[in-house]
Amino acid sequence: MNLVLPRLNLHAASDVAWRSVALRGWGRLGSAPCQAARPERLREVADAVTSINGRNIIAHGAGRSYGDAALNGGGAAVLTARLDRMLGFDAATGVLVAEPGVTFADVIRVFLPQGFLPPTPPGTAFATLGGAVANDVHGKNQHVAGCLGDHVAWLDLLLADGSTRRLSPTQDAPAFHATIGGIGLTGIITAMALRLLRVPSNAMRVRRRRVGGLDEYLDAFRAARGATWSVGWVDALAGGAALGRGVLETAEHAAESVAIPAAGTRSMPFDVPGLLLNPLSIRAFNAAYWRRVPARGEERTVHANRFLFPLDGIGGWNRLYGARGFHQFQCVLPEAEAPRGLRRLLEEVGRAGAASFLAVLKWMGRPGLGMLSFAQPGFTLALDMPARPDSRALLLRLERITRDHGGRLYLAKDSALSPQGMAEMYPRLEAFQQVRARLDPRGRFSSDMSRRLGLG
Numbered sequence: 001m002n003l004v005l006p007r008l009n010l011h012a013a014s015d016v017a018w019r020s021v022a023l024r025g026w027g028r029l030g031s032a033p034c035q036a037a038r039p040e041r042l043r044e045v046a047d048a049v050t051s052i053n054g055r056n057i058i059a060h061g062a063g064r065s066y067g068d069a070a071l072n073g074g075g076a077a078v079l080t081a082r083l084d085r086m087l088g089f090d091a092a093t094g095v096l097v098a099e100p101g102v103t104f105a106d107v108i109r110v111f112l113p114q115g116f117l118p119p120t121p122p123g124t125a126f127a128t129l130g131g132a133v134a135n136d137v138h139g140k141n142q143h144v145a146g147c148l149g150d151h152v153a154w155l156d157l158l159l160a161d162g163s164t165r166r167l168s169p170t171q172d173a174p175a176f177h178a179t180i181g182g183i184g185l186t187g188i189i190t191a192m193a194l195r196l197l198r199v200p201s202n203a204m205r206v207r208r209r210r211v212g213g214l215d216e217y218l219d220a221f222r223a224a225r226g227a228t229w230s231v232g233w234v235d236a237l238a239g240g241a242a243l244g245r246g247v248l249e250t251a252e253h254a255a256e257s258v259a260i261p262a263a264g265t266r267s268m269p270f271d272v273p274g275l276l277l278n279p280l281s282i283r284a285f286n287a288a289y290w291r292r293v294p295a296r297g298e299e300r301t302v303h304a305n306r307f308l309f310p311l312d313g314i315g316g317w318n319r320l321y322g323a324r325g326f327h328q329f330q331c332v333l334p335e336a337e338a339p340r341g342l343r344r345l346l347e348e349v350g351r352a353g354a355a356s357f358l359a360v361l362k363w364m365g366r367p368g369l370g371m372l373s374f375a376q377p378g379f380t381l382a383l384d385m386p387a388r389p390d391s392r393a394l395l396l397r398l399e400r401i402t403r404d405h406g407g408r409l410y411l412a413k414d415s416a417l418s419p420q421g422m423a424e425m426y427p428r429l430e431a432f433q434q435v436r437a438r439l440d441p442r443g444r445f446s447s448d449m450s451r452r453l454g455l456g
């Protein structure tokens with residue numbers, strides 16, 4: 001949350017304190033003024049949902065989605081940050097029962113010393129578990145571990161009428177599968193049981209190697225199929241024979257723990273002026289970054305947080321792109337289409353001179369469980385692009401290429417997908433809408449994203 005305005009007492013009939021706030025996505029592309037409640041108890045969540053006088057409402061976790069998934073301009077939002085209790089843990093099974101505002105960082109702080117990690121950590125530990133289930137997030141181990149939804153034993157969902165339902169693969173499975181990856185549109189997740197991943201230590205043995213171009217990169221990923229964790233940085237501004245060059249990182253859990261790194265104190269104190277971020281400076285940075293890895297590769301043992309969340313050490317790094325903010329484009333393409341599709345995407349971005357140094361390639365092994373889960377087997381490419389007047393047109397061209405190659409865009413990162421693109425990329429959308437109509441017949445759960453995508 002970025003801007004808190006004075007408290008308004010519009011709803012004196014209930015105990016819920018509503019405030020006027022302006023929420024933003026992580027890409028800082030604009031702000032969405034709305035009424036927000038920040039409940040601490042589950043009873044207050046139900047009060048919030050039933051007391052907002054028929055306005056539409058959406059849950060808002062840590063606001064780490066880049067676009068408008070967690071925004072609801074002109075409506076209401078339930079901020080889940082204070083619903084952050086861990087309710088139970090079974091060390092024999094590794095099952096954690098937690099409220100939705102618990103973050104990955106919280107889970108790691110408590111359970112990594114006991115030999116457990118969250119099963120599919122995304123690239124930031126600041127995401128909440130509720131927000132992460134609602135986007136069915138994946139980690140650098142997607143090819144072996146799937147997505148977060150695969151590790152949820154059950155979840156409690158608060159509906160628009162204030163009642164709560166327990167959902168699981170065997171208790172109203174359609175509602176369970178609509179809520180996993182359901183971008184908050186079925187209700188508010190108020191608790192969940194999550195199977196944590198048992199690990200031998202707090203450390204990872206990380207191998208890094210340069211790859212000279214796209215085809216070599218895809219082959220390197222395939223060769224690293226057996227790796228527990230894998231992720232690649234791409235030099236999105238390299239062209240010609242070097243198109244798609246980058247640095248591939250694979251990692252295994254180390255047998256021995258390492259010292260916990262000191263908490264990061266670096267932060268981005270101001271919006272970086274646009275002039276500093278131009279294709280020339282980024283090209284120079286990318287080339288230097290690529291060369292920094294020795295030609296023979298390198299190996300080191302680091303704390304898991306260093307490998308899993310490399311950007312979390314720099315507070316507010318999203319200010320790097322200046323006051324206008326930035327888009328993240330993330331797509332996944334089926335394996336057979338990836339060589340041609342990724343090439344076309346990188347060429348398009350290169351022509352537009354739009355990329356930054358944050359460009360990531362990952363390999364996905366299996367589809368997500370949810371009706372709107374993003375994951376499908378293939379390669380996923382994520383690119384940060386500073387916002388410019390021509391960004392939307394470029395994003396539309398990238399969407400077109402993604403559609404041509406049978407891929408889909410990731411809603412957690414999205415700010416520009418068209419309703420037609422949504423319908424084509426998410427074939428289970430109709431089934432999702434049917435479940436949603438059953439759970440929320442008056443369509444109370446709604447967001448800027450759902451309205452943009454024509455989801456009602």
Ligand SMILES: Cc1cc2nc3c(=O)[nH]c(=O)nc-3n(C[C@H](O)[C@H](O)[C@H](O)COP(=O)(O)OP(=O)(O)OC[C@H]3O[C@@H](n4cnc5c(N)ncnc54)[C@H](O)[C@@H]3O)c2cc1C
Nearest residue numbers: 061062063064065122123128130131134137138183184189
């Ligand atoms: C640096 C960075 C790296 C990232 N890396 C990855 C990655 O590797 N893999 C990946 O999959 N994602 C990644 N992401 C995206 C991020 O994991 C997701 O956007 C995640 O959903 C953010 O969680 P949040 O708590 O901030 O949720 P928010 O962004 O606040 O909300 C996300 C969605 O969840 C809904 N929601 C929130 N809480 C609840 C609830 N209690 N009940 C129902 N719905 C709810 C919201 O309505 C919204 O639709 C990354 C993001 C950043 C900033």
